[in-house]
Amino acid sequence: YAPTRCAAAQTSAEQGVLPPCHHHEAVHDPQLVPCTCPLYSCPWEGHLEVVVSHLRQTHCINILQGAEIVFLATDMHLPAPTDWIIMHSCLGHQFLLVLRKQEKYEGHPQFFATMMLIGTPTQADNFTYRLELNRNQRRLKWEATPRSVLECVDSVISDGDCLVLNTSLAQLFSDNGSLAIGIAITTSKVHNAEAEM
Amino acid sequence: YAPTRCAAAQTSAEQGVLPPCHHHEAVHDPQLVPCTCPLYSCPWEGHLEVVVSHLRQTHCINILQGAEIVFLATDMHLPAPTDWIIMHSCLGHQFLLVLRKQEKYEGHPQFFATMMLIGTPTQADNFTYRLELNRNQRRLKWEATPRSVLECVDSVISDGDCLVLNTSLAQLFSDNGSLAIGIAITTSKVHNAEAEM
Numbered sequence: 001y002a003p004t005r006c007a008a009a010q011t012s013a014e015q016g017v018l019p020p021c022h023h024h025e026a027v028h029d030p031q032l033v034p035c036t037c038p039l040y041s042c043p044w045e046g047h048l049e050v051v052v053s054h055l056r057q058t059h060c061i062n063i064l065q066g067a068e069i070v071f072l073a074t075d076m077h078l079p080a081p082t083d084w085i086i087m088h089s090c091l092g093h094q095f096l097l098v099l100r101k102q103e104k105y106e107g108h109p110q111f112f113a114t115m116m117l118i119g120t121p122t123q124a125d126n127f128t129y130r131l132e133l134n135r136n137q138r139r140l141k142w143e144a145t146p147r148s149v150l151e152c153v154d155s156v157i158s159d160g161d162c163l164v165l166n167t168s169l170a171q172l173f174s175d176n177g178s179l180a181i182g183i184a185i186t187t188s189k190v191h192n193a194e195a196e197m
Numbered sequence: 198y199a200p201t202r203c204a205a206a207q208t209s210a211e212q213g214v215l216p217p218c219h220h221h222e223a224v225h226d227p228q229l230v231p232c233t234c235p236l237y238s239c240p241w242e243g244h245l246e247v248v249v250s251h252l253r254q255t256h257c258i259n260i261l262q263g264a265e266i267v268f269l270a271t272d273m274h275l276p277a278p279t280d281w282i283i284m285h286s287c288l289g290h291q292f293l294l295v296l297r298k299q300e301k302y303e304g305h306p307q308f309f310a311t312m313m314l315i316g317t318p319t320q321a322d323n324f325t326y327r328l329e330l331n332r333n334q335r336r337l338k339w340e341a342t343p344r345s346v347l348e349c350v351d352s353v354i355s356d357g358d359c360l361v362l363n364t365s366l367a368q369l370f371s372d373n374g375s376l377a378i379g380i381a382i383t384t385s386k387v388h389n390a391e392a393e394m
Contacts, residue, residue, distance in 0.1 A: 104305075139338070139339070140337075145335075160364075164361070166357045166361060
């Protein structure tokens with residue numbers, strides 16, 4: 001267990017809007033990628049290899065190690081929009097978990113959770129991530145292929161192609177305002193790796 | 198695989214409203230239960246032991262056998278409100294799967310799926326049901342204790358204490374307008390059975 005909600009989350013709520021997705025437009029040098037932190041419209045850009053250190057140093061995003069970890073998102077009652085972010089180091093790569101509270105329908109905040117690989121889309125296809133909630137004799141599991149941070153987390157969430165929780169379900173899975181999300185990463189089956197070759 | 202959407206589903210849509218929950222009010226003789234089919238405001242009442250034959254005969258609801266079955270809900274494009282109903286015979290009991298398409302937020306239909314035991318709440322506590330969707334490299338699993346049909350399926354769904362799917366996710370899991378839902382029932386752990394004694 002690790003309480004890891006970054007103070008940056010509030011900034012997003014104060015702005016009242018989520019930063020626009022500007023990843024693709026901003027990249028002129030194909031070797032450079034913009035900051036992948038969804039909390040800020042950050043002007044930083046750099047090579048993919050240094051994205052992790054940028055996220056840690058500039059955006060104080062924690063990193064958890066291990067094949068299976070539990071991320072404890074605290075203060076679930078905070079008003080939408082709010083993001084909870086954690087990095088997960090596993091199988092030689094770093095992944096970004098984004099948990100977002102957002103009002104798709106006014107007055108009805110929902111929670112959206114997805115994982116992004118800090119790597120290319122081709123690399124992302126080699127992995128499967130699993131998010132699991134388990135409490136009060138209920139269990140909810142979501143498994144999918146992570147997206148690359150080069151894609152836009154906003155569109156993943158607006159498409160609803162992620163773990164989606166309404167408020168009442170989030171409360172059932174929460175303990176004292178905190179939501180424990182089990183995270184596991186595995187490599188996809190061999191045929192996926194072969195299809196890439 | 199068994200295509201099992203009952204023609205009754207359309208009736209609900211034509212009425213434009215879901216029948217009110219009248220289970221508790223309608224029971225005068227504690228030995229008698231009202232019709233548990235959520236599609237109709239059916240005047241029938243009878244003993245719990247004959248609910249299954251009433252559902253089969255009067256509401257043409259199919260019954261599938263086995264510990265693990267797949268229910269194929271067809272015509273997912275039908276307008277809300279629509280219900281898909283199947284009975285599942287397993288471990289000496291009958292369960293009712295209710296899949297409901299409903300607009301909680303106007304213009305945004307969602308799908309809600311839950312299982313009810315055709316039995317008492319005390320009996321229901323002895324079981325765990327699992328609903329699983331698996332397609333397009335995505336997997337979603339929901340596990341919970343079934344409710345008793347003596348409780349109100351409407352309140353389970355309005356509370357959102359069930360498997361909830363937005364339209365885009367339902368489409369990702371659908372094949373040609375049909376949604377295959379894997380269903381498994383298990384007995385709960387021993388301590389649950391002991392707690393009841």
